[in-house]
Structures are given as C-alpha cells and as structure tokens.
Amino acid sequence: MKATGPSGRFSLDWSVSRVMAKGEIVLGCLAPHPPHVVYAENPEQNEPFAEGGWEALRWGYHRLARKLKTIDYDCIVTLTPHWQTYVGTHFLGLERFQNISVDPIFPNLFRFHHDIKVDVELSELMCEEAAEAGIVTKMMRNPDFRVDYGTIVSCHMMNPDWDKPVVTISSNRSTHYYSNEVMNDQATALGEAVLKAIEKSGKKVVLVASHSLSHRHFVTEAPLPEDMSREHIYNHSQYVWDMKAIDMMRKGEMRELIDILPEMIEQTMAEAEGGGLTWMMAAMGMPDYPAEIYGYQSVIGTGNAIAAWDPNETTREIVL
C-alpha cells in the first residue's frame, strides 16, 4: 500500500491483511433418526443383530451418503430433539465423546459404541452468536455427558465413516412451554444466528435437522422388529400430511411449509416440534428451490422422509 512517510517522502508499507473466506452452508439435510435404520444396517458399533428392514430409508441414506462424499465440507451440525433442554439452547463443548449409547425406548435395537469428535471452536462460535441474538444459551462441558441417539443415528447414516467432526445443538422445548408458533419464531432466530457463526468461521458446514415428519408411534412392537409385513403409517391422516410436506419441499415452498408447520405439528405430533426443520430452513434463508427427496417410509408408525437442500444449482439433483 502506498503511503507518505513522516519525512514526507513516498514509501511502501508492507502490511499483510489476512482475509478469511466466508463460511457457508453447503448442504441441509432432513435426516430422521429411528434407531431401526442403524439396527438394520448391522454396523460393527451396534450390538444387536438384524435381518434387515426399512430398506426404502436405508437405501435413501446410502445415496445421500454418497453425495456427501462428493462435497467438500468441514463439519456436520445437528439439531436433535433427543437432547431436550428447557432452560435455553445448549451446545456440545468438549472435543471428544466416547461411550455406549443405549436407546431408552428401543434398547433392544440400539446399543451403539461411539467415538464422536466435536468441532468445539464452531460450537462456541454458534453459542456466542445465539447469545448475541438474545437466545439463552449454554455450553455443555461435562465429560460424562452422553450424546443423544438422534445425533448418532442421523450422523452415522449420513457419514458411517465418522471422519468429520460434529456439533450437536439441543432442542429447546418452547413448543411445550409456549406454542408451536413460538417454537417457529425461536428456532428461526437460532437458525439466523447459526448462519452468522458459520460465515464468521470460514468453514463449510452440512446442517442436519434430525427428526421424522408425522410422529405417532404404535405402542406395540412385532416380535421380530424388522418384520416389514407389520410396518405401515399410524393412520391415513398422518400420511396425507407427510405427503403434503414432501410435495412442498419438492416445489421449493419452504417458507410456506414453515408457516403451516404449527398446524402440521398439532395434527400429526410432527417431530418438527423440536425446531429442527425451522432452524435449518432459517439458516439456509428459506430455500425456494426444490429439495432432493431421498426416501420416505414409516417406522413403527411414524412418517420419515430423507430430504436435502443443495444451495449449489450445478450439483442439485432430482433424486426421486
């Protein structure tokens, strides 16, 4: 840079300015977490053995996992309804969690030995930005904490190699304490804050909303859980709502879908009540482009769709 020195003579000032590239969201995924899909995969980390099952979902996940292998990214950030917090939104704040995760609902299917690496720097940045936006936040620093199975199932199915760090964000239960509409507003604020943090970080991030669509379960289980002759949606109205949501995803009507989400939650007990989809869509600017649909199937009566939003028009696909 040219400057005039104290002597008044022309001089050169060789200062180096380091400009970090702006971080970005490279993919957003709706990734349901029934432990059944991991169970059916028989990975070495999981203790029970299955004869298969839920192929429509698993094959969809395989296709999504292959796409992820073609994308350059640094970290997976998940918002999960199985880390439920009533006092604020919490973020994982330690670099590594090694433990066994036993599903409290389906312990017969999911006893998964995990070794999870966390991008603490990004997690802290998200926590700071969320606090700056007025959201009550907390970093989780207890080394004995057990990472929830929602995070583990979604991340395993998308990246079975576990070769990328993750960040888990808890689900604040604002639906329980206030209403579905308040949840939508708060999750939107969280999404916008998370986007700011990602941009500041300079990192390329995959977002994951870890949940089902309709979420009414059967309260009985087949003797052989993977007996697919027993699997179907809980009732037809759940199915109709799920199809409506998927149709809007295909059409790129995410603003509209988020607007009617409170009604869908009310009607179908949709697991989006945890804020995941709203959070992710807000962070991605409410996409008006088509989602990639990877699969839909019921698991013990719940409706599960795998979908992805690819901001890159050149790599965006029509999958199903």
Added chain:
Amino acid sequence: MSEDPEIVMGLYVPPHPHPLLAPDQNEGWGRLRDAFDVCRQRIEESDADLILIYSTTWPSIVGHQIQAHPKPVFTHVDDDFHFLGSMPYEFSMDTEYANEFRDACEARGLQSRTVSYDGFPIDTGSVVALKLLNPDNRIPACIVSSNVYSNRAEQIVLGKAARDAMSKLGRKAVVVVVASLSNRMFTEYIDPSEDRIHSPKDDEWNRKILEFFSDGRLEDISQLSREIQGQVRVSKVVAYKPAWWMASTMGQHNNYDGEVLAYEALHGAGGAVIQLTPSAGSIGDKEFDEDDVEYYHGDRDVLGKGAI
C-alpha cells in the same frame, strides 16, 4: 384379582437433580435434601423389601418398560443441569419382581417388557430418588416407565398390575412416585438464591394439592388429575399420570396419613417430598363416577372407524 399387598409407605419426590448435586446452593434445595434424608431413614427403619419407582422422567413408547438389570452401573448426566455435576450410580434391582410385574401387566392386557442392558440410561428422577432414598442399596428396587401415550385407564391398570406382583411375591413395598407438582421451570438461568415457584398461580395450586396430600386424600387427588394437568402442568405429555398410578398401586381410597416434609421451588417448578402411610381413617367430600378399570383393552380404533 389378588390379595391386597403390604404397602409400607408411599413417597412423592421431585425429579430434579438439585437436592442431590447442589443442596448447599439454595436453602430450599437443602430442605428438600433434608426431607429425602428423613425418608431414607424411615425406609431403613421399616421392614420394606422392595422400593418400586414410577418415574415421570423415564418416557416409554412400546408399552411399559420395567428395569430388570440386577446391577445397573453407569454415570448419568442431566440434559439441562449438566453443569451441576455427574451422577455415578450402581443400583441393586429386584429382577424377580420386575419379571413378575411384566407378567402381571400382560395378564391385565398391557403391553410391557423388562429391560436389562448394560449402559441403559436410567433417568435423572430415578437416579436422584434411589441415590438419596437407598444410598447403600439396602433394599432391592424396581423402576417402571411412564408411557407417553397412556392415559387414565392404562395407568390405573398398570398400578393394579404392580399390586398383583407384590401380592404374588409377598413383597412389602415402598411406592415412590418421581414427579414435580407444577412443572414449569424458568426458561433462563437464575441465581440459585433467587429460586421461587414460577407463578403465584402455580404456587396456589401446589398448596391445594399439598393440602389434599396432607389429609391423605390420595384418591381425591387421583380423580382431580385432569384438572391439575390443565392448571399447572405444561403439555409435555397428555395427562398428569403419577397420582393415577400412585392411587392405583397403593389403594384407591383416602385412608392415609399424609405428611408434607418439604415443598420448595426447583428452578421454578414445584418440588415436594411427601409421605403417605396407609391408615384406617378416611377423609373426603367427593364421590366420582369414572370407572375403576381392571383390564386394559387397548386402543378403541376410533380413527379407523368410518374413515373414507
């Protein structure tokens, strides 16, 4: 269906970890801890040989889950209050009772199963209760989940199944319900010294419920469950179930000596330690017409009837 079991006492205790992990941070939390300690001593002095816990912080979906691991060992951390510390535990469970309870559930039409897995996540409420009420594992315990979809009929039958199993095995039981009264917490962090019940309305309702407990009117509280759910419970689940289960398990009447040992705020929620001891006298001014269910017939398939 069976002879009346011997219920030594019933306890209603809060699920939050504060009395276990941080009794010194707030005088009220300390008083709750003291009340737990009194109950522990009374259990030790009794001839009970089973502690049966119904925990509202152990949700289940596939029917009713019953802890049957003979010696579950783990270190538990609460999802919200992880900063208060870890809760390492090693408990002694009554596997024979757990299996009998499951069989009794099935005999009454309920979906039920035992769980016995290393590393199974025992919930915060059960861990707090067992560590404070039975720290040396002097008495074998059993824990039953709270099914998220169950309502009154199912809860009543679940309690009767618990009684069936006690009678069959001749157990003398301490019945423990782990639940808040009002369950609305503050949604932001507070100075522990400034903890209080979230609202005057919650406090007023809590005190009315405690008045009933003090008078030993367990069945009356059970019958008022739907009203309590509407007034002071946030809609996490479909109903306020613990009183249904407690009354059904201990006996659906008002013949109890009630004692409220402590009532304090736990981050805004209503936490109480209450003892009910079966007695001869009865008090009450209510009569109800809700059916006393013996057998659970499952969903009535209302949604499937007449559907296009």
